[in-house]
Amino acid sequence: MAFDDQPFERRMAGKIDTVTVESVLRLVHRRDAAAW
Amino acid sequence: MPDESATMKPIVVTTALLALLVFTGSARAAGEGEGEGEGEGEGGQASTALSNGSALAAEGSAAVLYGALSVVAASGTVMVQSVDTAGDASVVVLAGASDAAGATVRFSSRAARDASLVAGASVNLVAISTGYLLVASGKVLAFFPNEIGKALNMFAYETRILAPGIIAQARIAAMLASSTPQRLHDARYNMLAFPYALAYQNSNQWVLETYAAAMSDLPVEDRAQAQAWRSTTSRSSAAWPARSTR
DSSP, X not given: OOXXXXXXXXXXXXXXXXXXXXXXXXXXXXXXXXXX | OOOHHHHHXXXXXXXXXXXXXXXXXXXXXXXXXXXXXXXXXXXXXXXXXXXXXXXXXXXXXXXXXXXXXXXHHHTSOEXXXXXXXXXXXXXXXXXXXSTTOEEEEEEEHHHHHHTTOOTTOEEEEEEETTEEEEEETTEEEEEEEOHHHHHTOTTOOEEEOOOOOHHHHHHHHHHHTSSHHHHHOOSOBOTTOOTTOSSOBOHHHHHHHHHHHHHOSSOOOSHHHHHHGGGGSOHHHHOOOOBOOO
């Protein structure tokens, strides 16, 4: 694992951003009302 | 009669793509519904204790059936009130110092047996940032993750299958027939890759960028263009999804 691509200030605040299963599903459902 | 095999093919293909929404590590959301859009994410650092505990959790060895471990832990001394073993699982009732503090937990009977856990035994319930460790005779018997612990479970294997709408299926099927998905795959894997950077890529990110390539009305030949897709749509509907932890 590496953190060096995370924005420094957010990293120092303990906030690590990454793409997750749920976040992908949430986006697809937001964009595609026909998805199930 | 229509050719059903021709009709079904895109569904199979697209399902195969989105079935790749499999992730180990920070795949689990820290809390569904917590914020939307940019600047959110999840992930973080895993301690040795968490890793050890997660291994136990991955075996399905630990679960709280009743009560709150926080109350039990706060009460100080924790005693085993009863141990009931049935098959591979043991149900253990923990009692705190006060009458109000109690919890019923379940974990593997092997763990209970190895620790010689019996009624009247004294155990420790250690609070850590990611949950609670049940410790007896200096040995960690079980890890009970809180929401952060669940989000950071390095051993979680989660699968979601999503069937896109028929229009999206057609776009994804056409895109999969091209070499774009291969170009969008980055060998520099990092479970905690930042969603808006090109330094690394995690598995969900590849699925997302491949989806972006299929749905974008502009040509997408590389990861930068896939990530730029978000700027071509409104923030509310297409902000690059991410989660964060703190």
